[in-house]
Amino acid sequence: MTRYPQTSPATTPLPAGFRAHTGSAGLREDGDDVVVVVNDGPAPASSAVFTRSLFAGPSVVLSRANAASGRARGLVVVAKNANVATGEQGMANAREVLDRAAASVGVPPEDLLIASTGVIGRQYPMDLLRTHLDGLAGAGFTADARAVAGAMMTTDTHPKTAVREMTTTTGATAQVVGVAKGVGMIEPDMATMIAVIFTDAAVEPGVLDAAFRAAVDDTFNCLSVDTDTSTSDTAIAFASGVAGEVAEAELREALTAVCLDLTRQLARDGEGATKLLTVEVTGARDRDQAKRVAKAILNSPLVKTAVHGADPNWGRVAMAIGKCSDDTDIDPERVTIVFGDLETYPAFPGEAELERLTEIMRAEEVTIAVDLGVTGRGPGGAADGSANDSAGDAAGGSCTVYGCDLTREYIAINADYTT
Amino acid sequence: MTRYPQTSPATTPLPAGFRAHTGSAGLREDGDDVVVVVNDGPAPASSAVFTRSLFAGPSVVLSRANAASGRARGLVVVAKNANVATGEQGMANAREVLDRAAASVGVPPEDLLIASTGVIGRQYPMDLLRTHLDGLAGAGFTADARAVAGAMMTTDTHPKTAVREMTTTTGATAQVVGVAKGVGMIEPDMATMIAVIFTDAAVEPGVLDAAFRAAVDDTFNCLSVDTDTSTSDTAIAFASGVAGEVAEAELREALTAVCLDLTRQLARDGEGATKLLTVEVTGARDRDQAKRVAKAILNSPLVKTAVHGADPNWGRVAMAIGKCSDDTDIDPERVTIVFGDLETYPAFPGEAELERLTEIMRAEEVTIAVDLGVTGRGPGGAADGSANDSAGDAAGGSCTVYGCDLTREYIAINADYTT
Numbered sequence: 001m002t003r004y005p006q007t008s009p010a011t012t013p014l015p016a017g018f019r020a021h022t023g024s025a026g027l028r029e030d031g032d033d034v035v036v037v038v039n040d041g042p043a044p045a046s047s048a049v050f051t052r053s054l055f056a057g058p059s060v061v062l063s064r065a066n067a068a069s070g071r072a073r074g075l076v077v078v079a080k081n082a083n084v085a086t087g088e089q090g091m092a093n094a095r096e097v098l099d100r101a102a103a104s105v106g107v108p109p110e111d112l113l114i115a116s117t118g119v120i121g122r123q124y125p126m127d128l129l130r131t132h133l134d135g136l137a138g139a140g141f142t143a144d145a146r147a148v149a150g151a152m153m154t155t156d157t158h159p160k161t162a163v164r165e166m167t168t169t170t171g172a173t174a175q176v177v178g179v180a181k182g183v184g185m186i187e188p189d190m191a192t193m194i195a196v197i198f199t200d201a202a203v204e205p206g207v208l209d210a211a212f213r214a215a216v217d218d219t220f221n222c223l224s225v226d227t228d229t230s231t232s233d234t235a236i237a238f239a240s241g242v243a244g245e246v247a248e249a250e251l252r253e254a255l256t257a258v259c260l261d262l263t264r265q266l267a268r269d270g271e272g273a274t275k276l277l278t279v280e281v282t283g284a285r286d287r288d289q290a291k292r293v294a295k296a297i298l299n300s301p302l303v304k305t306a307v308h309g310a311d312p313n314w315g316r317v318a319m320a321i322g323k324c325s326d327d328t329d330i331d332p333e334r335v336t337i338v339f340g341d342l343e344t345y346p347a348f349p350g351e352a353e354l355e356r357l358t359e360i361m362r363a364e365e366v367t368i369a370v371d372l373g374v375t376g377r378g379p380g381g382a383a384d385g386s387a388n389d390s391a392g393d394a395a396g397g398s399c400t401v402y403g404c405d406l407t408r409e410y411i412a413i414n415a416d417y418t419t
Numbered sequence: 420m421t422r423y424p425q426t427s428p429a430t431t432p433l434p435a436g437f438r439a440h441t442g443s444a445g446l447r448e449d450g451d452d453v454v455v456v457v458n459d460g461p462a463p464a465s466s467a468v469f470t471r472s473l474f475a476g477p478s479v480v481l482s483r484a485n486a487a488s489g490r491a492r493g494l495v496v497v498a499k500n501a502n503v504a505t506g507e508q509g510m511a512n513a514r515e516v517l518d519r520a521a522a523s524v525g526v527p528p529e530d531l532l533i534a535s536t537g538v539i540g541r542q543y544p545m546d547l548l549r550t551h552l553d554g555l556a557g558a559g560f561t562a563d564a565r566a567v568a569g570a571m572m573t574t575d576t577h578p579k580t581a582v583r584e585m586t587t588t589t590g591a592t593a594q595v596v597g598v599a600k601g602v603g604m605i606e607p608d609m610a611t612m613i614a615v616i617f618t619d620a621a622v623e624p625g626v627l628d629a630a631f632r633a634a635v636d637d638t639f640n641c642l643s644v645d646t647d648t649s650t651s652d653t654a655i656a657f658a659s660g661v662a663g664e665v666a667e668a669e670l671r672e673a674l675t676a677v678c679l680d681l682t683r684q685l686a687r688d689g690e691g692a693t694k695l696l697t698v699e700v701t702g703a704r705d706r707d708q709a710k711r712v713a714k715a716i717l718n719s720p721l722v723k724t725a726v727h728g729a730d731p732n733w734g735r736v737a738m739a740i741g742k743c744s745d746d747t748d749i750d751p752e753r754v755t756i757v758f759g760d761l762e763t764y765p766a767f768p769g770e771a772e773l774e775r776l777t778e779i780m781r782a783e784e785v786t787i788a789v790d791l792g793v794t795g796r797g798p799g800g801a802a803d804g805s806a807n808d809s810a811g812d813a814a815g816g817s818c819t820v821y822g823c824d825l826t827r828e829y830i831a832i833n834a835d836y837t838t
Contacts, residue, residue: 055741055751085737085751085764120734121764226720301645301720302833309834315539318504322474322650332474332504345504345540407834408827414721415728415826 041240460659
C-alpha cells in the first residue's frame with residue numbers, strides 16, 4: 001500500500017480565507033483550551049459528521065443542526081470538558097457559548113459549530129468561559145493549524161496536523177490542512193474524535209460533503225484505539241473558496257490523504273501506544289465482512305498485547321478471525337495470515353521463522369495481512385497478490401484498519417487519573 | 420441479588436460413579452498436565468456445549484461428534500497446548516490421543532470426549548503423550564475434583580471447584596461438583612473455556628441437556644474477561660446415576676448455582692484481575708438488549724481501567740451505553756446509573772458523592788446497575804425496584820454479566836510470555 005508520510009511541521013499556516021484564535025480560559029492547568037476558527041472566504045462551504053452515540057452531548061446536537069445548511073462559517077472548540085450527560089443545564093451552557101462567541105466574531109450563531117472534548121458528566125465552568133469569550137472581539141486571530149491542534153489536545157502527546165496541495169482548474173495551488181485530536185475512547189462509528197479539515201478551494205457543499213464522507217469512511221472510520229466510541233466524535237471540513245475551483249477527483253484524493261495521515265498519527269499516538277498496528281484484510285465477501293474481521297483482529301487485547309511484547313504468537317490472529325462466528329463462509333483451510341512479509345498460516349513457522357517473526361514484531365509499525373480466501377483465490381492456492389492491495393482500492397472485499405498496541409501505560413493513563 | 424459463596428475447599432471428592440486420574444506427561448514444566456475422567460455409573464448421561472469459533476480445533480470437532488449421543492462416558496484433558504490451527508496432523512494427533520486413552524481405560528473411543536487448552540498453532544508433543552497414555556491402565560484413578568481443576572490450569576492462579584447438594588426423589592443426597600479453568604481469551608459465546616460438571620444424580624440425557632444449556636446461558640455465557648473468544652471453549656456435564664433421581668427444578672437450581680459459582684471465580688481470577696466487576700442491566704426491551712448493553716459496559720477498557728483505579732468516572736458508563744447506537748429506543752433521559760447503592764446519573768453527584776463513589780470503587784467487588792427505562796418505569800420517575808432483581812429473574816429485559824478490571828498485570832501476562 002501507499003505509505004503516506006506523517007507530517008507535523010513546526011508551523012502550519014491555515015489555508016487562505018481562514019483565521020483562528022487559541023487562548024486559555026483556565027480549563028487546562030497549563031496552555032490554551034479554547035479555539036475559535038472563522039471562515040471569511042467568498043464561498044464558504046462545510047461538511048460535518050458526528051458520533052452515533054446515544055449519549056451525544058449538546059455540542060453534537062447543536063452542531064448537527066447548524067451544519068445541515070452546508071454553509072457553516074466557523075467553529076468553537078472547548079477542551080478538557082466534553083459537556084456530555086449534563087442535562088438541560090449542559091444544553092443551555094452550550095447555547096450560551098455559541099451565542100457569545102458568535103457575537104464576538106460577528107458571525108450569526110446558527111452558522112457556528114461547537115465541539116467539546118474531555119471529562120464526561122461535569123458542567124462547563126461558565127464563569128471562566130464567559131470572561132474569555134467576551135474578550136474575543138479584541139483578541140488576535142493569528143493562530144496557525146499547529147496551535148489549533150495543540151489547544152484541542154487532551155491526553156495527546158503532540159499536536160496532529162497534515163497538509164496536502166491541490167492544483168485548481170486554472171493551474172493555481174490550493175491547500176488542504178487538517179488538524180485532529182484523539183488518543184482514547186476511540187472507535188469512531190460515523191465520525192471520529194475531533195478532526196477539522198480546512199481548504200481554500202472553492203467547492204459546492206454537496207461535492208464537499210460527498211468527498212468528505214468518502215474520505216472519513218476509509219480513514220477515521222477504520223481507526224480504533226480501544227473500541228470505546230466517544231460521545232463527542234466530530235469531523236468537520238470547511239472550504240473558503242479563495243483559491244478557486246479544483247476537480248472533484250483532486251479534492252477526494254487530497255482529502256483522503258490528509259485524513260489518512262491524521263488517522264495514522266492518531267493510531268500511533270493512541271493512549272499508551274508504542275506501535276502503529278495496521279491490519280489489511282482481503283479476499284472477503286464484501287467490504288463489511290473485511291472490516292468486521294479486520295476490526296476483530298485490530299481490537300483483540302491478546303493480539304494487541306502480543307504486538308506490544310513482540311510475542312510471535314500468530315495463533316491469536318487465528319483466534320480473532322475465529323470470533324467472527326456468524327461469517328460461516330470463512331473456511332480456516334483457505335485463510336492465510338502474513339506478518340510483514342512472513343506467512344505464518346498455513347505455513348506453520350519453525351523456530352527460525354518464529355525468530356524472524358519476533359524481529360518483524362519489534363518494529364515501530366507492524367502490519368498484519370489476512371486473506372480470507374472467500375473470493376479471488378483458488379482452493380488452497382497462493383494469494384493472487386490481493387493481499388498487497390492499497391487501502392484505497394475500490395474493489396469490494398478488502399479493508400485496511402489502523403490501531404495500536406495495548407500497554408501498561410494505557411492502564412496508567414486511564415486508571416490513575418480522571419480523563 | 421443472591422450472593423453465592425465461592426467455594427474452593429482443599430479437597431473436593433467427585434460424586435459417586437466417577438473416577439479420575441491426573442498426571443504429568445511433561446507438557447508443563449512443573450505439575451500435572453493430563454486429566455482422564457471416567458463415568459462408571461449405572462445410568463451415564465452427558466451434555467456438552469462448545470465454542471462457535473471458526474477456528475475450533477480438532478478437540479472441539481471430535482468432542483462435538485462424540486457428545487451427540489448424550490451418553491459420553493469420559494473425558495481427556497490436555498493442558499498447555501490447544502491443538503488449534505494445526506491442520507490435518509493436529510486432527511490425526513487428537514484421534515490418536517483419544518484412541519490410546521480409550522484403550523487404557525476400557526471405554527469405546529467414540530464415548531470419550533477431549534478438551535485441550537494452551538498455545539495455538541503448535542503440534543502436540545506426541546512422544547510424551549503416547550508414553551503417558553499407554554501407562555494409564557496401571558495408573559491410580561484417585562484424583563479428586565481439585566486435582567482435576569489444578570491439572571487443567573494455564574495462567575489460572577488457583578484451581579476452581581464448586582459443590583452443591585441436591586435431594587433425590589427418595590430423600591437421599593446427590594452431589595453436583597464442578598471444575599473450571601479460564602482466565603484469558605474469555606468471552607464465551609455458546610460455551611466457555613473448559614468447565615466440567617459432575618453429578619451422581621440419575622438424569623435422562625435430554626433433561627440434563629436442557630438444564631445444562633439453561634445454566635450455561637445465565638452463567639458462563641455472561642462472563643467476559645477480555646472479549647476474546649477461545650478456539651477451545653468446552654463446557655460438559657456428566658451424570659452417573661448412582662444417587663438416584665432428582666426433580667428437574669432441583670437439578671436446574673443446583674447446576675446453575677455451581678456454574679454461577681465457577682463463573683464468579685473465573686471472572687475474579689481473570690488475567691491480571693484485582694476485582695470482580697458485575698454489571699446488572701434492567702428495564703430493557705428484552706434480554707438480548709440488556710445483555711448487549713451490559714457487555715458494552717463490562718468490556719469497555721475505559722470502564723475497566725476506571726474500576727481498577729477506583730476513578731469515580733461514572734461518565735464512562737454513559738459512554739459505554741451510548742455505544743449501542745442501534746438501540747434507538749434507549750433514551751438517555753430515562754436511564755439511571757447506580758454504583759453499589761449510589762445513583763450517579765441523573766443524580767449528578769457533587770464532591771461528597773464522588774468521594775463516596777471512590778470508596779465504593781475501592782472494594783474488591785464492584786457492582787454497576789443500569790436501568791434503561793425502556794420498560795417498567797414511569798417517564799423520569801424513580802426505578803420500581805427492578806434494578807435489584809436477581810440474576811435468575813425470569814422477567815425479560817434484564818441480564819447480569821461478570822468480568823474484571825483491566826490492569827498492568829494483564830499486559831505483562833500477555834505481552835511478555837507466549838501463553
